Structure formats: C-alpha cells, structure tokens
Amino acid sequence: xxxxxxxxxxxxxxxxxxxxxxxxxxxxxxxxxxxxxxxxxxxxxxxxxxxxxxxxxxxxxxxxxxxxxxxxxxxxxxxxxxxxxxxxxxxxxxxxxxxxxxxxxxxxxxxxxxxxxxxxxxxxxxxxxxxxxxxxxxxxxxxxxxxxxxxxxxxxxxxxxxxxxxxxxxxxxxxxxxxxxxxxxxxxxxxxxxxxxxxxxxxxxxxxxxxxxxxxxxxxxxxxxxxxxxxxxxxxxxxxxxxxxxxxxxxxxxxxxxxxxxxxxxxxxxxxxxxxxxxxxxxxxxxxxxxxxxxxxxxxxxxxxxxxxxxxxxxxxxxxxxxxxxxxxxxxxxxxxxxxxxxxxxxxxxxxxxxxxxxxxxxxxxxxxxxxxxxxxxxxxxxxxxxxxxxxxxxxxxxxxxxxxxxxxxxxxxxxxxxxxxxxxxxxxxxxxxxxxxxxxxxxxxxxxxxxxxxxxxxxxxxxxxxxxxxxxxxxxxxxxxxxxxxxxxxxxxxxxxxxxxxxxxxxxxxxxxxxxxxxxxxxxxxxxxxxxxxxxxxxxxxxxxxxxxxxxxxxxxxxxxxxxxxxxxxxxxxxxxxxxxxxxxxxxxxxxxxxxxxxxxxxxxxxxxxxxxxxxxxxxxxxxxxxxxxxxxxxxxxxxxxxxxxxxxxxxxxxxxxxxxxxxxxxxxxxxxxxxxxxxxxxxxxxxxxxxxxxxxxxx
Numbered sequence: 222x223x224x225x226x227x228x229x230x231x232x233x234x235x236x237x238x239x240x241x242x243x244x245x246x247x248x249x250x251x252x253x254x255x256x257x258x259x260x261x262x263x264x265x266x267x268x269x270x271x272x273x274x275x276x277x278x279x280x281x282x283x284x285x286x287x288x289x290x291x292x293x294x295x296x297x298x299x300x301x302x303x304x305x306x307x308x309x310x311x312x313x314x315x316x317x318x319x320x321x322x323x324x325x326x327x328x329x330x331x332x333x334x335x336x337x338x339x340x341x342x343x344x345x346x347x348x349x350x351x352x353x354x355x356x357x358x359x360x361x362x363x364x365x366x367x368x369x370x371x372x373x374x375x376x377x378x379x380x381x382x383x384x385x386x387x388x389x390x391x392x393x394x395x396x397x398x399x400x401x402x403x404x405x406x407x408x409x410x411x412x413x414x415x416x417x418x419x420x421x422x423x424x425x426x427x428x429x430x431x432x433x434x435x436x437x438x439x440x441x442x443x444x445x446x447x448x449x450x451x452x453x454x455x456x457x458x459x460x461x462x463x464x465x466x467x468x469x470x471x472x473x474x475x476x477x478x479x480x481x482x483x484x485x486x487x488x489x490x491x492x493x494x495x496x497x498x499x500x501x502x503x504x505x506x507x508x509x510x511x512x513x514x515x516x517x518x519x520x521x522x523x524x525x526x527x528x529x530x531x532x533x534x535x536x537x538x539x540x541x542x543x544x545x546x547x548x549x550x551x552x553x554x555x556x557x558x559x560x561x562x563x564x565x566x567x568x569x570x571x572x573x574x575x576x577x578x579x580x581x582x583x584x585x586x587x588x589x590x591x592x593x594x595x596x597x598x599x600x601x602x603x604x605x606x607x608x609x610x611x612x613x614x615x616x617x618x619x620x621x622x623x624x625x626x627x628x629x630x631x632x633x634x635x636x637x638x639x640x641x642x643x644x645x646x647x648x649x650x651x652x653x654x655x656x657x658x659x660x661x662x663x664x665x666x667x668x669x670x671x672x673x674x675x676x677x678x679x680x681x682x683x684x685x686x687x688x689x690x691x692x693x694x695x696x697x698x699x700x701x702x703x704x705x706x707x708x709x710x711x712x713x714x715x716x717x718x719x720x721x722x723x724x725x726x727x728x729x730x731x732x733x734x735x736x737x738x739x740x741x742x743x744x745x746x747x748x749x750x751x752x753x754x755x756x757x758x759x760x761x762x763x764x765x766x767x768x769x770x771x772x773x774x775x776x777x778x779x780x781x782x783x784x785x786x787x788x789x790x791x792x793x794x795x796x797x798x799x800x801x802x803x804x805x806x807x808x809x810x811x812x813x814x815x816x817x818x819x820x821x822x823x824x825x826x827x828x829x830x831x832x833x834x835x836x837x838x839x840x841x842x843x844x845x846x847x848x849x850x851x852x853x854x855x856x857x858x859x860x861x862x863x864x865x866x867x868x869x870x871x872x873x874x875x876x877x878x879x880x881x882x883x884x885x886x887x888x889x890x891x892x893x894x895x896x897x898x899x900x901x902x903x904x905x906x907x908x909x910x911x912x913x914x915x916x917x918x919x920x921x922x
Contacts, residue, residue: 222527225311226351229304233355236300239293240356244363246290248371251501253279253286255375258494301352309348312530316340322538325631326591331533334417339533342412343526350523357516361509368506372499378481379499383506386474390467390507394514397463398521404456405522409529411449418445424780460518467514471507475500540630543648578607578642579657579803579834581628585637588623596635597623598857607803610827610835612845614878615854621838624854625806628836629658641804659802661810665793667781672766673773675792676753679800756799759825761818762791786813794822798830805830808838816843823847842875842882851875 226233257279260272320328320336328336372380422429422438429438482496583603589596597620605611613621626632627639630646638645646654659679667675753773757763765788769775781789790813797805805826811819820843826835839845846865853861853874861872868875 222347222531225308226304228311229307232300232304232307233351236297236304236355237359239297239300240359241363243290243293243297244360244367246286246293247364247505248367250283250286251498251505252371253283254501255492255494255498258497259492260494263493297356301355304355305348305351308351309344312344312347313340316344316530316533319534319536322540323536324539327536327539332413332417333420334415335413336533337420338409338413338416339526339529343409343529346519346523346526347530349519350527353516353519353523357512357519361513361516364505364509365513368502368509372502372506375495375499375502376481379478379503382474382477382481383503386470386507387510389470390510390514393463393466394517397459397514398517400459401456401518402521402525404452404459405525408449408452408456409525411445411452414445415442415449418442463514464511467507467511471504471511474503474507478503540633540651542650543645544650545644545648546650546653579832580607580640580642581605581804581834581836582640582643583624583627583637584640586627586634586639587636588620588627588632589635590632596857598627601637601857601859603852603859605834605836607834608832609850610837610848612837612839612848612851613854614839614842614845614851614875619854620857621854622808623857625808625836625838628804628806629655629660657802658804658806659797659800660806660808661790661793661797663790663809663812665781665786665789665810667777667784667789667792669777669779671771671774671776672769672792673750673753675777676756676762676773676795676799679796752799753795756795757791759798759822759829760791760795761814761822761825762788762795765791787815787818790814791818791822798826801830802833804834804836806836806838809840811844812840816841819844842879 257276260275262276317340320340331339369380369383372383418441422442429435478499479496482499581604583601586598586601587596588598601624613624615621623632627634628641628646630649630651633647638647640646641649641654641657668678750773754763757766757773766773766775777783777792781792784792790810794807794810797807797810811822814822823844837845837848842865845851849864850862851865851868852859853868853872855874861868861875863871869879
C-alpha cells in the first residue's frame, strides 16, 4: 500500500499540519473558559469583583479560535480528500489494468461480482482508511496527550480519574474489534455474492421473463440479501453494545470529577472554573477515544479490503508475454515467417523480425480445462496454410471453440504447441499475437457507442502505433509503466522521480494508448469512414445501417439491445473485416444470418481478403461447403478431413449432417447461383450456361 500512499504523502502531511492547528485551538479554549468563570465572573483573584471587560476580551478570543479551528478543519478535509481520493483513483485504474491482463480461468475464479465489489466497494473502504487514519489518528493522539497534559496542570486527581477509565474503554474496544474483524471479511464476501447475482439476473432478464422465473429469482436474491443483512446486523449489534458501554464509562468519569471537584472547591483547593475546564478536557478526551474506536473499526475494515485488492494486484497473469513482436502485422502481403524447427519445439530465436503469412500449426496439441480431469482436445496435429479456408464441424462439446481459442492464447495448451508462421504462440507478445488475429463470435459483443465506433473497435491499436508508446502493467504492484514501442525503453515514471505535474500526480493525465479521441481525431486515429463503410458492405451490414436516421453515427444500446441478432452479428463481422488481420476466425459468427446473406458475405470476403487465413466454425453445411478443407471433430479428436465432396463419400458423420440439412443446402445453392447470375449478366438475358449450372447445382443438392 505504501507505494500508493507515498505518491500523495505531501497532501497527507499538509492535512496533518492543519489537524494539529485545529486540535490546538480546541485545547486552548477550556483554559480561556476557566479564566472567564474564575476571574471574569466570580472575580476570585479580585476580591469577588467580576471583570466584564475580561469576559468580552476572552470571549472574542474564543470566537476567533473557533473560526480559526473551523478553517483548519476545513483545509484538513480538503487535503485528506485529495490524498485519499487520488490514491483511490490510482487503485481503481491499476486494478482495472491488472484485470485486463488476466486469463479467462483467472477471471472465472474470482467471479465478475467479486471483481466489481473489489474495484468499487473495497477501493472505497481503502479510501476511508487513509482519510480516517490521517484525520482521526492525528486528532485522537494529539487530543489524548493534550487533554491529559492540561488535566495534570489543573489537578493530578482529575488526570488519574481519566487514566483509570482508559483500560476499561480500551479493553472493550479490543474485544469488540476482535469479534468484528472476521465479520468484516464475511460481509465483503456476502456483498460479492449479491453483486454476482445482481449482474447475472440483469444480464439474463429476457430469459427470466420468458421462463416466468421472476418469483424464483426474487426469492434467490432475497436469500442472498438476507445473508448480507444478517452479517451487517451482527456488526451493528456489536457496535450497539460497545457505544453505551463507552458512554457509561465516560459519564462515570465526569461524575467522579464533579464529586472530587466539589470537595476541592469546598476545601478551597480548586476553583469552579477549573472544574468546568476539567470536565471539558475529560469530554474531549473520551470523545477522542470514541473516535479512536470508530477509527479502528474503519482501519480494520480498510485493511481487509486492501488484502482483497492486493490479492488481485499481486496475482501473476497466467498468460505471460513472450519476446517476439512484429513491427507490423496489418498488411498481409508484406510479411511472412520462416519455419521453425520441424521437431515441434519452441523457437529460441524469437526476437528476429520475419514476415507474416498466416500459417497455423497444431503440433500434438492436447488441452484440459483447469480443474478438470478429462481432456477436451487430444493429440491434435493440423497445419493450415496461408490463405487457406478451413471449416470445423462437430457435435456439441467436441472441442471446436476450444481449438480456436488456443490460437489467440485465450488458453494455453496442456501439451504440444500451437504455432503461427513457425513461432510458438507462447513466444509472442500477447498484444502482437492478437493483432494478427481477427475474431467474430456467435455472441456478438457490442458497446454503448456508435455503430461506426463499434466497427472500428478492432483498429484502436492505431493510437499506440501513432504515439510510439505502449503501456504494460507491473505484475507484482499493478503499476502501469509506459514504454517506447519501437525501442522497448521504459519511459520514466514521473510520479517516482518527483517531476510529475499536479495533474499527473492525481492521475488525470491519460497514458498514450489510453487517450480517448473525439471528433475528427477519433476518425484519424482509428479508421477512415470509407474503410468502415467498405467493411460494412462486405459484412452485409450497410443495407440496414444506411437507412437509419443517423446512419453510422447511430448509438447502439447497452450490449446491442437496440439491434436484432443478425444485425449485431453483421456489425461484429464488419469489425473483424476492418481489422484486416492475416488470420480471421469466425466461431459460428453467421448463425443468425439467413443463407443468402451468409453466402454473400463469404463471397465478398473471398474476393477482398484472398490472402487471409480463414477458420470457420459452423453447424450448417451451407456455411462450410466451399472451404478448402473441412475438419470433423469428435470427442476432442479430428476424425475426418477433406473437401465437401470427399467427406460426402467417406465420412458417415458428415453424411448424417448433410441429410438433415439437405433442404437448406439446396436453398443455399439457389441463392448463390442467383447472386452469381446477377453479378455477371443482366437478369433479362439468362443464358443456357446458367441454366446448366443451376441444374448441376440441383443434382449436387
């Protein structure tokens, strides 16, 4: 935590100084009040004659001190908040950066609700910890020491009365906090469950309503919320017994001082003003101790939250960067790779810049999900040549999606290796590897921004390329480090050298690749409008985007809820096309499209990206029949491989799928041939050759 605190330690130090001033104002006032009572009102030092002028003068001084104390207190709050809020700002940013480096299994182990709780509620608790420590600890320590000192100057008996009460208060606080600490941990865990359930139910609200499960989910959420409330009530009940106990001890101390004070006044050993001052100091002292009790409660909860944050910040990402990085992988024709050793071992010379082609090799690949004993993939050996179109089919659970997830390193292989252009994917820098791959999934993830921005999302890395910088995150501390993307040299962290501006110290200056461009800058930094429209046309999305009132500037609702499933898929396809990567993966990405639209998309893609390596995962033969090769997966193994015609002759599984979909295939044939006829000749002049082609297509169907 110290690395975050020290950045804003100067704010905390200034806040502590102002708190010293506020406490001094509070400690001086009881002494002035004693003089007003003894000398100004009772006139004990002037033969019983009061002094009104002294009362006015000391009264004005007390009012002035109150005003000065208020100013000091306000300034203390300002600087305390500057320290705590800026520290919280850094924590949230670094937490988010670290989460972005986690693999899918790591995110699953924490759970989305827990991560949200940590980055929101736990960070808030740490902010309170810093604020309470700087404000409450300084005030309590100074008030305790100062009050005891002034009470000893008034009467040692008064001081010993208060000292006798302290062990009871401290003991009660100790036993209360000892019981509260595990409850604070449990409380945060219960909050994780509530947030997890809330996020899950909001995301699945359509299926909940469709299945009329609202009542069930209400009861389930109610039970989770009841568990949270029970834990919170245990905390509050513990505090409810503690507060009256402290108040009782404090009131007994005041009563004892009054009793001793009355006796001393009767004996002439003390003055009424001294008794009033002693009671004021006692009240200040015991109120400070009560504040210390609440302070320790917040500190205890804050440290528990910090431990939860540290668990995330100090966790090493399972997917680690390799040393290899391309200079540029956006142009398919400019780059190609040399083959690595044929033995299937990882290449050692991974820093050599060689050319991009898009060749993919699976060398004896096996994979088992974390926590599972059964392998999903077993001994996969596969070579996909540059520019080749490969289709993957198989039953549910056969390992199709798992296979393609190994290419961009969403997961690492359990055995064997996956290579791209002769280099093991584990040897690539993760960002460089994934820039080489464009992916469109069955579930299209869209963001709450314009259609144009959603399509251009895959080209956001141009910000980093233009500035020549990249940002990495220290795996141990979670601290962001800015590096030159060409030389790899780290750019000095100004917050550590003391050369940062106030805005940089407060975290208000974005790192180069975090700059959020607007207007014309956004267009120049991502992709030109013409490129976006071209990608949309290839993906068959332009036909529904153009008629919209705001066209490509139409804002998409959260998670794309304002669009149909087919529209979302076409925008996701346009995003993948615009990225222009050497490798393109479509994981059932056209499942919501009709056969004609799907055929048009793959036809356009073949024309515009002939050199890209394409991998298509699909359930429909109409989607894959034109692929160079079709792979049939069964129980994690490749059981058949060949063209559409070859598999129709040799693969029983493929024959069964074909027979179940023969109507769709015939429809796909007719749609494709009609499209080809429309693009080669006018509709009115259909030739006999087209009729022959149609007849042949019918025979194949």
